[in-house]
Amino acid sequence: MTTATPEPTNIRFMVGEEAPDFELVDQQGNKVSKKSLLGTRYVMYFYPAANTPACNQQACDFRDHAMDFSSQDLPVYGVSPDSVEVLSKFADKHSLNFTLLADPEHEVSEKFGAWGEKKNYGRTYQGLIRSTFVIGEDGTFELAQYNVRAKGHVEKLLRDLKSLG
Template identity: 60%
Template sequence: MADRLTTGTEAPGFTLKDSHGKDVSLASMRGRNTVVYFYPAASTPGCTKQACDFRDNLASLQAAGYEVLGISPDPVEKLAKFAAAEGLSFPLLSDEDHAVAEAYGAWGEKKNYGKTYQGLIRSTIVVDPDGNVSIAQYNVRATGHVAKLRRDLKLDS
């Protein structure tokens, strides 16, 4: 597992396919604040709650100058179904080999029901317009996370 990112460090670059099969790169977000959030699996209860919270706050986040990218190890086809089912209008990116999650420190040891395994750690990284990390949050909760992020970004809720 890669080290977790810290404030002020350069965010690792990436290019991933979105739910439409188009390439989306972090470099294309230069000049804008970008919320990059990692979630374990599309269409699961917690990930759906988190994605819908981002969807419901997207207009106000964008009005404050923030774009949102969701990244999971799901294949493009599953992301397309998830986006359609939940009305998600921000890019969902497929990181099937979890290389980007690893680079961001969002892949590692997890424990569930007494079992230890390697998996995606629910995480949110905010990248500033220059490509540097301004916020790095790991092991975030699906419920209430967007509200907490808005507070951390000092946005009106």
């Protein structure tokens, strides 16, 4: 089986750079913005679609490692192009214990460089590139990972966080 291979996008952020401004709605209809999160260090991960095998696995891995993230005072935010309604059902179905953010117009995904050209089975299309970021209290990137794999990603992220200190 061939998997989608994302092509490089024009936007790539580096550690220390300022994260883009954003405002999205969570699975409960509440607004979450970069401004509202200033002073908080957090994980923001982008995934293609709720209720798909790889995205289910990744979300459940974040759920299952909630204590590892909370022990580091790191809330987790998952971002996808799904609607608020879909995200609400997804969170309930999998007992997700972190916030999901709806980006149906993929504006925020584009700002973060997590939306771009992908290839799958010889077909080229625009889509979400699975990516994860750690954003510091000051709103700058502490970690920027593009083209991550769903399986094993959370464990790798936790190892990478240990190396950050």
